[in-house]
Amino acid sequence: MASDLLSIGKSGAMAARTALDVTAQNITNASTDGYVRRSVQLAELSSSGGIGRIGDVSLSGVRVDQVVRNADMFRQSEVRRTGADAARADAEVTGLQNTEDALEQSGAYDAVVAFEASLQQLASDPTDTSLRASVVESARTMTRTMNIASQGLDQVGQGLQFEATDGVNQVNILSGELARVNLRLSRAADASSDQTTLLDQRDHLLEQLSQYVDVTTTFAPDQTVTVQLAGASGPTIVSGGTANTFAMTTATDGTISFTLSGNPVVPVAGSLTGKAQALGKLKEIRGGLDTIAKSVIDTINTAQANGVALDGTTGTAMFSGSSAADMSLVMNDGSMLATAPAGPAADSRDQTNLAAMQSALDTPDPAGATDSLIFNISSAVQGRSVTRDALDSIASAAKVTLSAQAGVSLDNEAANLVRYQQAFSASGRVMQVASDIFNSVLAIK
Amino acid sequence: MTLISTSTAAFYDRAKNDMATLQKRAESLQQQLSGGDKLERSSDDPVAASRLRVLSRSDTLSNIDTSNADRANADLSLADSALSTFADYVQQAQELANSAATGTLTDDQRASIGYQVQQIYGNLVSLANSRDSNGHSLFGGESAGDAYTLDGSGNATYVGTASAGDLPLGDGQSISRGLTGPDFLNFSVNGTPTNLLAVVKGLADDLQGGSSDPQTAARDGMTALSAGLNAVTTGQTLVGSRLNWIELTGTRRTNLGELRATEENTIGATDLPSTIADLQQTMTVLQASQASFAKLSSLSLFNVLS
Numbered sequence: 129m130a131s132d133l134l135s136i137g138k139s140g141a142m143a144a145r146t147a148l149d150v151t152a153q154n155i156t157n158a159s160t161d162g163y164v165r166r167s168v169q170l171a172e173l174s175s176s177g178g179i180g181r182i183g184d185v186s187l188s189g190v191r192v193d194q195v196v197r198n199a200d201m202f203r204q205s206e207v208r209r210t211g212a213d214a215a216r217a218d219a220e221v222t223g224l225q226n227t228e229d230a231l232e233q234s235g236a237y238d239a240v241v242a243f244e245a246s247l248q249q250l251a252s253d254p255t256d257t258s259l260r261a262s263v264v265e266s267a268r269t270m271t272r273t274m275n276i277a278s279q280g281l282d283q284v285g286q287g288l289q290f291e292a293t294d295g296v297n298q299v300n301i302l303s304g305e306l307a308r309v310n311l312r313l314s315r316a317a318d319a320s321s322d323q324t325t326l327l328d329q330r331d332h333l334l335e336q337l338s339q340y341v342d343v344t345t346t347f348a349p350d351q352t353v354t355v356q357l358a359g360a361s362g363p364t365i366v367s368g369g370t371a372n373t374f375a376m377t378t379a380t381d382g383t384i385s386f387t388l389s390g391n392p393v394v395p396v397a398g399s400l401t402g403k404a405q406a407l408g409k410l411k412e413i414r415g416g417l418d419t420i421a422k423s424v425i426d427t428i429n430t431a432q433a434n435g436v437a438l439d440g441t442t443g444t445a446m447f448s449g450s451s452a453a454d455m456s457l458v459m460n461d462g463s464m465l466a467t468a469p470a471g472p473a474a475d476s477r478d479q480t481n482l483a484a485m486q487s488a489l490d491t492p493d494p495a496g497a498t499d500s501l502i503f504n505i506s507s508a509v510q511g512r513s514v515t516r517d518a519l520d521s522i523a524s525a526a527k528v529t530l531s532a533q534a535g536v537s538l539d540n541e542a543a544n545l546v547r548y549q550q551a552f553s554a555s556g557r558v559m560q561v562a563s564d565i566f567n568s569v570l571a572i573k
Numbered sequence: 574m575t576l577i578s579t580s581t582a583a584f585y586d587r588a589k590n591d592m593a594t595l596q597k598r599a600e601s602l603q604q605q606l607s608g609g610d611k612l613e614r615s616s617d618d619p620v621a622a623s624r625l626r627v628l629s630r631s632d633t634l635s636n637i638d639t640s641n642a643d644r645a646n647a648d649l650s651l652a653d654s655a656l657s658t659f660a661d662y663v664q665q666a667q668e669l670a671n672s673a674a675t676g677t678l679t680d681d682q683r684a685s686i687g688y689q690v691q692q693i694y695g696n697l698v699s700l701a702n703s704r705d706s707n708g709h710s711l712f713g714g715e716s717a718g719d720a721y722t723l724d725g726s727g728n729a730t731y732v733g734t735a736s737a738g739d740l741p742l743g744d745g746q747s748i749s750r751g752l753t754g755p756d757f758l759n760f761s762v763n764g765t766p767t768n769l770l771a772v773v774k775g776l777a778d779d780l781q782g783g784s785s786d787p788q789t790a791a792r793d794g795m796t797a798l799s800a801g802l803n804a805v806t807t808g809q810t811l812v813g814s815r816l817n818w819i820e821l822t823g824t825r826r827t828n829l830g831e832l833r834a835t836e837e838n839t840i841g842a843t844d845l846p847s848t849i850a851d852l853q854q855t856m857t858v859l860q861a862s863q864a865s866f867a868k869l870s871s872l873s874l875f876n877v878l879s
Contacts, residue, residue, distance in 0.1 A: 158581050165580070225616070232615055241630045245637045251741055252641040253707045255717065475717035477709060479738060495630055503623040506615030513616065524590055528583045535580025542874035 132188070133562035139189030140555030143170055146192045147548040151541050158536040162332030165536050166324060169193045197324045203530040204331055205345065207523075208338035212397035214523035215339045217516035219399035223288050223406025224509045227413055230280030231505060236417070237498045239273035240424075242266045244495055247486055250467065254479040255438065260462025267428075267446060271455045274421050278452040281414050285382045285407060292384055292403045295340045296376045299400070302337045303355070303371035309333065310352040311369040327351060341365075341374075342397035358395050363388045376400075382414075383407050409508060414452075416501045421452040423492035431488050435466030435481030440474035442466070443481075588866045595859040602852040605843045612841060621840045628833050628840075635826055635833075638743030642819050642826075645740050647706040648751050649816050655703050655711060656757065656809040659769075662700070663802045666693050666773055670798060673780055673791035683787045687780025694773045698729050701754050701770065712754040714738065720754045721770065729770040731755055742822045744829075748815055757808025762797045769801040 147168040157163040171193035175186045246266040250259045309330045316323040330353060337343055337355070343365075344356040355366040357374075365372050365388060372389040379385070384404050386393050395401045425447040432443035443466025449455040459465070467482040605611055615622035672678070673686045702719045705711045713720030713733030721729040731754050739747040758769045772794065775783075779790035 159585075225614075228614065228616055237626055238629075241633050244630075245633045248634060248637045248741065249640065252644045253709075255709070256707060476734075477715035477717065477738060478734065479715075483741075499623055499626050499630075502615055502626070503619050506622060507619035509616035510619055524586075528587050528590075531583040531586060532579040535582040537579060538581045539874040542878055546878060 133565065134559055136187060136189035137555045137558030137562055139173060139191060140558060141552055143168070143190045143192055144548045144552035144555060148545065148552065150195060151544045151548060154536045155538065155541045158538055158541075162328055162335065163536070164197050164199045164328055164331070164534045167196050167198060169196050195324060197327055199327070199331065199534050200530065201347070203526070203533060204335075206526045207530050208335055208343060208345070210519065210523040210526045211335065212338040212342045214516070214519040215399040216397045216402040216405075217512065217519045219402025220405045221509065221512045221516045223284065223403060224409055224505065224512060226284040226287065227281065227406070227410050228502075228505045228509050230284050231277055231413060231417070232502055234273055234277035234280055236273050236277045237495065237502060239266070239270040240420075240495045240498050243270045244489065247482065247489070250465070251479055251482055251486075253477070254467035254482055255475055255477055257462060260438070260465050263465060264457070264459060264462045267459075268457045270424070271447065271457050274417070274452040274455045277417060278414070281410060281417070282453075285410050288403050288407050288410070289378055289382070289384060292376055292400055295400045295403070296374055296386070299337065299340045299374045300371070302333055302340075303366045303374065306330065306333045306337065306353070306355065306366045307369050307371040310366065313351045314368070323351065338398065340398045340400050341395040342401070357388060358393050363391060363393055381411050383411055409505070413501060413505050416497070416504070418451040418453075420492070420494050420497045420501065421455045422450050423497070424489070424494050425449060425455060427488045427492055428485065431481065431485035432466045434470070434484065436468050436470050437466050438463040438475060442470065584869070588862070588870075592859065592862055592866065595855055595862065599852060599855045599859060602848055602855060605848055606845070606852065609843055610841055611843050625837060625841050628837050631833060632830070635743060635830055638741070638826060639823070641740055642742050642823055644706065645742075645748055645750050646816065646819050648711065649812050649819070651703070651705055652711055652751050653809060653812045653816070655700055656805055656812060658700055659697065659757075659805045660802060660809070662693050662697055663769065663798055663805060666690055666776065667795060667798045667802070669693075670776060670791045670794045674788055674795060676788060680782070680787065683791070684781045687777050687787075690773060690777040690780060694770065694777050697770055697773060698723065701729070701758065705751065712752060714753040728774060742819070743826060744822075746822050748818060752808055752812065756811075757805050758801075760800050760804040762800050767797065769804065772797040772801055
């Protein structure tokens with residue numbers, strides 16, 4: 129076949145048009161989340177001569193070979209992996225920080241110290257009614273503070289559980305979406321713009337999913353993806369067009385656990401794991417606070433029963449309840465404080481029982497225990513924050529690296545725009561030349 | 574050709590991250606400066622925060638100890654002045670007994686001296702029942718009411734408790750909050766235990782006709798009174814040394830309080846010069862990165878191509 133200048137020019141113009149289209153698409157999607165830069169791959173269109181026509185010139189111009197999607201599988205999987213780690217650390221630190229706030233800002237420590245101090249002050253004159261009233265009031269403050277701290281911890285737990293429930297819903301939505309994308313991918317033509325869009329969707333969904341749980345991906349030749357949870361040997365959540373149901377159960381102690389298709393699964397990264405870890409720590413802190421509250425209740429009530437009140441009657445319990453949540457003051461009258469031991473007459477200034485109460489309180493040491501509890505949670509926050517910051521910078525570095533490679537550079541696109549415009553004009557000129565030649569042939573008379 | 578470049582989104586992301594980090598750091602430094610506290614929350618430095626909590630607890634308890642010590646101080650000072658008055662009365666009684674022991678006096682004159690001693694006795698009893706700063710019996714130990722009660726014939730009996738009770742002064746130190754009546758009123762004469770009130774009452778009664786030989790009784794009374802004066806002054810020494818002890822522990826408490834304040838300042842307070850310098854540095858870097866960001870982001874090939 130002989131070459132045809134006009135059709136060569138036409139193929140060049142059309143290829144340049146396509147390239148301009150792709151460039152324009154790149155420019156408009158420069159800040160679209162999950163968009164991967166496309167580029168046009170051109171191929172020469174020519175045929176080798178057949179038998180007996182070896183010397184023939186048979187050039188047919190250019191064709192668009194494929195629209196290349198500039199995605200790097202390794203970098204994408206790095207973004208998912210580091211992103212899941214960072215999301216886990218972030219969710220855990222946030223949960224722990226809220227726990228720390230609930231405990232520290234309730235003022236539990238100060239209230240316990242104030243109660244201790246009011247007992248100490250009462251020692252200066254055990255029969256002074258104003259000092260007795262001050263003990264009762266500081267005890268009231270302490271019980272309320274304990275209640276507030278407990279409620280604060282409850283709210284932190286509820287918040288974490290609520291967010292985790294929402295996360296589980298998101299995981300199910302995303303995995304369902306991913307299964308649909310898989311189905312459509314298996315039907316899409318290779319290297320079509322339909323396929324590249326679906327691939328963008330697939331990768332974007334995987335990245336979103338990795339924020340909640342860790343994902344291990346396996347890509348089939350038809351570009352569909354199989355996703356496993358909890359490491360490479362974990363159960364499959366998405367395979368082809370099916371997505372398995374991910375679910376969460378909340379235990380009575382507030383901790384959460386996950387199941388996939390009814391079987392227990394423990395994700396190793398992602399925000400859901402972080403929330404589960406934070407809830408585990410919250411349970412520990414709540415247990416500690418309850419122990420402190422119970423030790424105060426038991427110690428003071430026992431000491432009260434050993435002594436006599438101002439009117440000489442046997443002391444009655446000061447607190448009721450057995451945990452920080454239900455701790456309350458049942459003694460409203462300062463004169464009921466049993467400062468004197470059993471024996472002396474009413475209005476005795478004998479403070480043996482008060483001293484016994486104070487020294488009994490030294491053993492559980494509620495102020496010291498509260499201090500250690502706050503130290504426990506705050507050092508956990510500090511330690512995890514260091515990890516979180518490290519994972520965060522790794523994740524954002526991975527993201528930036530991917531985006532540098534797969535994202536759109538407007539400067540490059542500007543250059544491409546000029547380049548393909550020139551190519552288009554040049555091809556037009558080729559057609560002009562073909563037309564001129566044709567005219568000059570026609571002009572022969 | 575491999576194209577080594579960065580994407581537009583990556584450039585903006587990076588700039589955003591860097592500037593946000595700087596901004597956060599500047600804010601945290603500013604908060605430290607305006608609040609005066611190095612620690613915003615315990616997790617900023619858990620060890621220091623825990624130390625600060627322990628220090629503030631010690632401070633609170635130390636303040637209570639100070640007020641307790643002040644009360645003990647007031648009570649002991651009251652006891653001290655009461656003991657001085659006791660000593661004065663005993664000396665008066667001694668003088669009266671001395672004159673009554675003179676052989677030239679008539680029984681009537683002795684009886685009138687006895688009447689004066691009787692008055693002193695009344696004063697001594699009311700002095701023994703004096704009240705402390707809280708309105709409790711000063712010499713009655715831990716009892717609520719009077720230390721001494723009088724029976725029908727005017728004899729004083731101690732009804733207080735055996736000890737005055739201890740008052741904690743902090744750091745495991747404690748002090749007896751006062752003296753009980755028997756601590757300084759009871760003594761022995763020739764091996765026989767007696768007490769000052771009984772001696773004075775006996776002397777008054779004897780001089781007013783209760784004894785067939787008032788002169789000897791007055792002489793015996795003088796011996797007993799000087800032993801009583803001894804007991805009272807011993808009590809006064811005891812009170813003095815306790816006051817001294819309170820002062821010592823007070824000084825110690827003040828010193829410890831100063832040490833705590835220094836430590837709290839070192840651990841918890843913002844180090845102004847270095848924080849201000851840090852803030853300045855951060856602001857400079859932030860300004861530079863903002864300026865360079867503005868320059869770079871305005872650079873676009875689209876502006877050049879026409």
